[in-house]
Amino acid sequence: MTREWGGLSIQQVIAKRVQEYRDVSGGLLPLLHAIQGDIGYIPPASVAAIASGLNLSRAEVHGVISFYHDFRSAPAGRHVLQICRAEACQSMGSRELEAHARNTLGIDYGGTTADGAISLEPVYCLGNCACSPSVRIDDSIHARVDAAALDVLIASLTDAGESK
């Protein structure tokens, strides 16, 4: 790993964050969110440093990382596209939307497009249930998304769309 974050190596980022959260009660989740916010994922190699910093076993840290859907152990694409799979969105055609997304992107849930632009994930409810189907792209939520609207959103995330 040669990439750096604000001049720090991955190990330094993790050490800094561990220092910041080691004395916070129940600080493991906020720490993992912070690391993922900095680096984009939680490097498996960092588990030992996190564990020793918080006085936990590596198994406990690994157990928490693997329990929660949000934490990832490998980098995602440049954008994360989440499609709501829950009932309100189902009632408005989200099953078809899911199939359309998979076909268009050529990946399944958990996958990332070959150009590294988009990772596709399921999500269970975005709290936007009166205007379904809903999708989330990074931190923005979109309502009443049909196949055509999804195509427009996807196009805006690819290299050509981003450079516009």
Add this chain to the structure above:
Amino acid sequence: MSLRIYLPGDTTAVALGADEVAAALLEQASKRSLSIELVRNGSRGMFYLEPLLEMEHQGQRIAFGPVSAGDIPGLLDALAGDAAQHALYLGATEDIPWLKGQQRLTFARAGLGDPLSLAHYRSLDGFAGLEKSLQLTPQAIVTEVTESGLRGRGGAAFPAGIKWQTVLDTPASQKFIVCNADEGDSGAFADRLLMEADPYQLIEGMILAGLAVGATRGYIYLRSEYPKALDTLNAAIAIAQEHAYLGDNICGSGKSFHLAVRVGAGAYICGEETALLDSLEGKRGMVRVKPPLPAIEGLFGQPTLVHNVLTLAAATTVLAKGAAFYQDFGVGRSRGTLTLQLAGNIRCGGLVELPYGTSLRQVIEEFGGGSYSGRPIRAIQAGGPLGAYLPHSMWDTPLDYEAFAAMGAMLGHGGMVVFDDTVDMSTQARFAMEFCAVESCGKCTPCRIGSTRGVEVIDRIIARQEPAANRELLLDLCDTLEQGSLCAMGGLTPMPVRSALHHFPEDFG
């Protein structure tokens, strides 16, 4: 004189293009040298009309909606002339029947102004409950809550007063108030709406709960799927701290309360209170065995009052206006108001706050206005993914906890997801099991493994393999989940499955 215009910054409004509308408005205003003051308010919960643009006009607020960015030039033209002629004109906001027909207590302030304005909150009776609580003894605050008949709004409807009393009566060096803002039920968005539109109400409710039970620390456990609510809460907490509503000297009283937001990480089970506590402690969100009750041994082993967002918010009304005022709303043992959320395939979806006791049919017909698709409504799933699918014949039941429980259903958090006649109920039953398999914490075997077996059995029924035998097996499996699981995840997953089987047998071959 500048024109004051309101445009919600709420998640749903923004998801429908409110930011683009705001940008178009500012651009057009500057082009026309028009002086406007744009307030990004919360939503009033009329999501079918979002983005809802309001303006102050002759002492009242008039509304237009749903507005898109392209409507702005025409709209500004209309404002200069006869606004009522515009195609999107809705008249005075307060007179829109959908809003006028409601009785808002908890959501009375939602959408009226800038959610982060303390002055605005104070001008609408904000902090009245806290001010009164600061004059009362802890026991007097708890008694007020007990006498109001307030029940937990998260779904289980447990009497709030009993919890408050238990935490108050349990001696400890540190007690906690925990707000469950892990609103994971599909069809539910009331917590999100409140946190984004009126965050100080939740903060006030938590402070006065702290004064009541002797807790000086509080956490809001917020789901990560709500990025806007996170920003709003963090900003509101910082402002409340600055103005001494939080900290070591609340309003000069010498009393302390410290509040922080903790973000979940995408686990439905963390909406279960004991799993939530484990998650707050930095662990996997595993359900705990009860007893001990969280009120006695909760967060970090200390007495902890765990409540849903709406319960803590409602406590401000109870304290500000008194237990008797709150009692006056509702029926039977369901007191106060109910916040229903009309969701899914519905024409006029959004948040409806009414006294308990109205019928579901009334709400769906009068407020919902039929399905979004225009096709006949076939089923309504009430109370989230663990709630029953209700056919037409059950829609006349009054909306109260006991009446719903009596027919094998639940009100839960009040989310109502509408399905039209294209729904296949065997697919919905299958999804209930699939969701349980994805989200089970894994502690109880029936939930962890039974859910996967449930998917397989339903697949066999759908494929017409020995349907009668597999149907019996499925019902037997439902019994095992119900009886053999610690919490509602395994215990209630049978509810949507059985209701689909029972009320819509034609979809199962």
